[in-house]
Amino acid sequence: MKKKEFPIKALVTSLIGVAFMAFGIYRGEMATVLAKAIRICLECIGIG
Template identity: 45%
Template sequence: MNKNRRQIFRVMQIFILVAAFGMLAYGIYRGEVSMVLNKAVNICLECIGLG
C-alpha cells in the first residue's frame, strides 16, 4: 500500500511540474515578462527610492 501511495505522489509531482512549465511558457509567449519587469522597475524606483 505504501508503494502505491508513493507512485501516486510521484505522478502528481510530475503533473504539477509539467503544468507549471506549461503556464510559464504560455506567459512568456504572451509577453508577460516585459510587464512584470516593468512593474518591478516601477516598484524599485517609486517605493524604495532607487534612482
C-alpha cells in the first residue's frame, strides 16, 4: 500500500526556523555575521 504523507513535522520545524531567524535578525545577530564575514577570517584560513 502506498503511503501519502504530508510532511507536517518538516513544515512545523521550518516555521519554527523562520521564527528563530526573524527573532535573530530583530536582535541584531545578522550584523554580527556580516561583520565577521566581510573581514578575512585569519583563524579560518590558518593564520590567526
